[in-house]
Amino acid sequence: xxxxxxxxxxxxxxxxxxxxxxxxSTKSVAEIQKLPVTEGNRNLTIGDLFKxxxxxxxxxxxxxxxxxxxxxxxxxxxxxxxxxxxGNIGMHTGEKMAGGKIIVNGNxxxxxxxxxKKGIIEIHGDSGDxxxxxxxxxxxxxxxxxxxxxxxxxxxxxxxxxxxIIKIKGSAGRFLGYHMTEGAIYVEKDVDVRAxxxxxxxxxxxGGKMEILPSFTIDGVKxxxxxxxxxxxxxxxxxxxxxxxxxGTGKIFANKAANPAFKFYExxx
Numbered sequence: 001x002x003x004x005x006x007x008x009x010x011x012x013x014x015x016x017x018x019x020x021x022x023x024x025s026t027k028s029v030a031e032i033q034k035l036p037v038t039e040g041n042r043n044l045t046i047g048d049l050f051k052x053x054x055x056x057x058x059x060x061x062x063x064x065x066x067x068x069x070x071x072x073x074x075x076x077x078x079x080x081x082x083x084x085x086x087g088n089i090g091m092h093t094g095e096k097m098a099g100g101k102i103i104v105n106g107n108x109x110x111x112x113x114x115x116x117k118k119g120i121i122e123i124h125g126d127s128g129d130x131x132x133x134x135x136x137x138x139x140x141x142x143x144x145x146x147x148x149x150x151x152x153x154x155x156x157x158x159x160x161x162x163x164x165i166i167k168i169k170g171s172a173g174r175f176l177g178y179h180m181t182e183g184a185i186y187v188e189k190d191v192d193v194r195a196x197x198x199x200x201x202x203x204x205x206x207g208g209k210m211e212i213l214p215s216f217t218i219d220g221v222k223x224x225x226x227x228x229x230x231x232x233x234x235x236x237x238x239x240x241x242x243x244x245x246x247x248g249t250g251k252i253f254a255n256k257a258a259n260p261a262f263k264f265y266e267x268x269x
Contacts (some may be wrong), residue, residue, distance in 0.1 A: 001054070001058065001063060002029070002061065002063070003055070005065045006065070006066030010070040010071070013091075014071045016074060018036065019046075019083070020062075060081075061081040062081070064083065064086065067087050072092050074089060074094075075093055077096045080100045081100045083100075085104045088104075088107045094116060094121050095111065095115060097116045104125065107127070110130045111131070114130070118144050123147070123150065126153065127151070127153045130156050130157065131158070133157060133158060153170070153172050156173070160178070165184050165228045170187075172191045177196050178196075178198060179197075179198045179200075181201045182202045184205070185204045187207065188207040191206050197243060198248075200250060201249055202250050203227075204250070206255060209258050218266075221269070237256060238256055
């Protein structure tokens with residue numbers, strides 16, 4: 001196991017896509033210390049910013065200790081192995097991830113899991129805007145994998161979602177699941193406006209308060225909802241179909257007890 005420990009506090013963003021299990025597995029400590037990173041506009045090495053130590057423990061492959069909140073692109077494109085972050089982590093963590101596992105014992109920055117294909121990401125804190133979403137102007141959303149977040153998330157999360165499972169124990173900002181086509185999102189608490197806007201498939205399960213867009217239609221009431229093979233949520237839930245403006249067949253499940261205003265829709269069932 002390789003452990004990276006911050007040598008000092010960071011004032012400007014650091015780009016470190018070299019921090020992956022695949023990149024470290026074939027290298028000695030001396031070779032890892034020479035891997036390139038950038039701090040602002042300066043070209044540096046891993047050894048300039050982090051203390052690198054090695055132990056005989058097999059897993060996790062990489063442990064990051066300290067405040068990595070300004071360190072970006074950790075785990076970018078990783079296909080196997082495990083990274084554990086004991087603290088906060090910066091933007092783009094797990095971008096284009098195709099396997100393996102990342103555990104963050106803190107908060108994660110924006111665009112975490114952007115274009116994720118496979119693997120597992122666990123965040124034991126909050127996650128920023130655009131989690132599991134592509135860059136602006138891009139429609140290459142998350143295709144697979146599992147993301148669990150113990151805290152809350154920002155806006156525009158899971159945009160253009162094409163597969164995979166996202167479970168959020170806190171609340172979510174606006175435009176959750178924008179333009180999603182497949183996959184499942186479960187938010188235990190409240191969600192801001194425009195959830196599911198332009199969605200054409202997949203499902204969003206919301207345990208707290210929300211607003212439903214007028215381009216969704218009521219389809220029924222269900223006593224419980226299955227998020228995936230391991231999670232079933234007791235209801236009852238109102239079931240809405242949409243987004244009809246996109247001829248969509250996606251489903252939003254809104255907790256009945258948390259949304260008494262939706263009782264108005266029952267006359268259409």
